[in-house]
Amino acid sequence: MAEETQERLEIQELLRRHPAEVAEILAALREEEAVELLRRLYLRRAAAAPLGEMDPEEAARLLAELNRDEAVQILSRMDPDDAVDLLAELPKETVQDILRRLEEREAKQLSELLSYPPDTAGGLMSPEVVALPQDMSCQEAIETLRRVAEETETVYYAYVVDEDRRLVGVLSLRDLVFARPEAPIRQVMRTDVVALPEDMDVEEVARTFDKYNFLALPVIDKEGRLLGIVTVDDVIDVIRAEDTEDMYKLAGAPLEERVDTPWWRSLRLRLPWLYLNLLTAFLAASVPAIFESTIARATALAAFMTIISGQGGNAGMQAITIVTRGMALGEVPKGKGWRILLKEVILGLLNGILVGLVVGLAAFLWKGNPWLGLVVFLAMVLNMLNAGVMGAVIPLSLRALGLDPALASSIFLTTFTDTLGFLFTLGLASLFMDKL
Numbered sequence: 001m002a003e004e005t006q007e008r009l010e011i012q013e014l015l016r017r018h019p020a021e022v023a024e025i026l027a028a029l030r031e032e033e034a035v036e037l038l039r040r041l042y043l044r045r046a047a048a049a050p051l052g053e054m055d056p057e058e059a060a061r062l063l064a065e066l067n068r069d070e071a072v073q074i075l076s077r078m079d080p081d082d083a084v085d086l087l088a089e090l091p092k093e094t095v096q097d098i099l100r101r102l103e104e105r106e107a108k109q110l111s112e113l114l115s116y117p118p119d120t121a122g123g124l125m126s127p128e129v130v131a132l133p134q135d136m137s138c139q140e141a142i143e144t145l146r147r148v149a150e151e152t153e154t155v156y157y158a159y160v161v162d163e164d165r166r167l168v169g170v171l172s173l174r175d176l177v178f179a180r181p182e183a184p185i186r187q188v189m190r191t192d193v194v195a196l197p198e199d200m201d202v203e204e205v206a207r208t209f210d211k212y213n214f215l216a217l218p219v220i221d222k223e224g225r226l227l228g229i230v231t232v233d234d235v236i237d238v239i240r241a242e243d244t245e246d247m248y249k250l251a252g253a254p255l256e257e258r259v260d261t262p263w264w265r266s267l268r269l270r271l272p273w274l275y276l277n278l279l280t281a282f283l284a285a286s287v288p289a290i291f292e293s294t295i296a297r298a299t300a301l302a303a304f305m306t307i308i309s310g311q312g313g314n315a316g317m318q319a320i321t322i323v324t325r326g327m328a329l330g331e332v333p334k335g336k337g338w339r340i341l342l343k344e345v346i347l348g349l350l351n352g353i354l355v356g357l358v359v360g361l362a363a364f365l366w367k368g369n370p371w372l373g374l375v376v377f378l379a380m381v382l383n384m385l386n387a388g389v390m391g392a393v394i395p396l397s398l399r400a401l402g403l404d405p406a407l408a409s410s411i412f413l414t415t416f417t418d419t420l421g422f423l424f425t426l427g428l429a430s431l432f433m434d435k436l
């Protein structure tokens with residue numbers, strides 16, 4: 001009894017919170033607890049908004065744990081653009097089953113939205129947009145907005161369409177409020193409308209928002225007909241998702257993992273990458289074995305070898321990070337990769353010389369042998385050059401192969417900087433063997 005009262009108090013407290021905060025709580029709970037809470041929210045008709053605020057993948061996992069009718073109810077109360085993100089994460093049969101159970105109008109709307117690739121403007125948009133006929137007066141337009149406010153994504157902008165639903169103008173709420181009530185909207189509207197083609201890539205969509213600073217942009221089809229609206233909040237989600245995606249992949253870290261992922265799942269996600277890394281590490285480790293006699297004669301080489309390979313790894317990571325980000329931002333047109341490569345070659349040489357001088361001098365002063373200094377210097381220059389070339393070539397060739405350039409670039413990079421770093425040092429050392 002006391003427990004029940006306690007639960008009721010807790011849920012009332014949650015209902016007062018913003019859905020985004022409830023979403024955070026749901027994401028932080030263990031799965032069984034989250035499902036339990038979701039069910040209680042559902043009974044109070046308060047599950048849709050927080051689910052819409054969650055990461056679609058996590059939200060879909062929770063939704064799949066509810067029974068089908070509960071899931072259908074919740075989906076029908078969600079904004080269609082959020083609902084469709086969530087559906088996209090569910091198995092095909094589940095989606096079909098859910099669509100069959102939804103009201104016909106809703107099912108039609110959602111399956112239409114599902115047909116757009118998720119990484120395009122069409123995949124981001126909500127169809128719930130205000131479309132006004134051109135011959136309305138401003139007064140009528142405001143009344144229409146008031147009436148439809150509840151079921152539209154935003155009333156901030158109203159779009160004006162012709163008889164064929166082609167987009168011909170736009171009005172902000174401010175434009176309407178300040179116009180004479182009886183003025184026809186065609187006189188007030190702006191006709192140079194910025195619109196997103198349905199198949200525009202999300203990264204391009206984000207750039208367009210960044211450029212024009214509107215709170216929402218309309219989406220049109222090839223004939224210029226108004227299909228829906230993308231609001232800036234959806235774009236922020238995309239930018240964040242793409243950013244973390246690139247960051248994770250660069251480090252060869254598993255995408256699905258979050259800070260609160262249980263340790264056993266994290267283990268399963270991370271271990272394969274570490275094994276791959278190990279494989280390449282063996283490759284690097286086999287180099288000193290070949291040059292055993294060289295190392296035996298000049299043990300100082302062992303110390304400088306790790307400095308040279310480590311330095312190469314870091315320099316290469318600098319290049320990879322810049323090149324990958326540049327490609328993600330659309331600053332590296334296809335076919336223009338050689339310019340990037342050239343820059344990295346120059347940088348690798350100069351950095352190699354400047355760093356090599358310091359390390360070479362240190363080697364000379366330590367052992368009093370100028371030849372050791374020279375070997376270390378040359379090996380550093382060569383490996384920094386190698387790092388620059390690979391830092392550009394790895395992401396560029398991954399992209400040319402149609403693969404994601406951010407994909408585990410660092411693991412490939414260290415294979416080269418370690419193996420060749422050892423090879424340069426020991427190879428040069430055996431050339432100057434009798435002087436060391």
Ligand code: ATP
Pocket residue numbers: 157170171172173174175190192193194195213214215216217218
């Ligand atoms: P406030 O500045 O108070 O938010 P506002 O009316 O200035 O209100 P903005 O978002 O700044 O609204 O938009 C400025 C102008 O841009 C408005 O007159 C609006 O009609 C116009 N506008 C809105 N969307 C588009 C678009 N997609 N293409 C071209 N013009 C647009």
Ligand code: MG
Pocket residue numbers: none
């Ligand atoms: Mg303004």
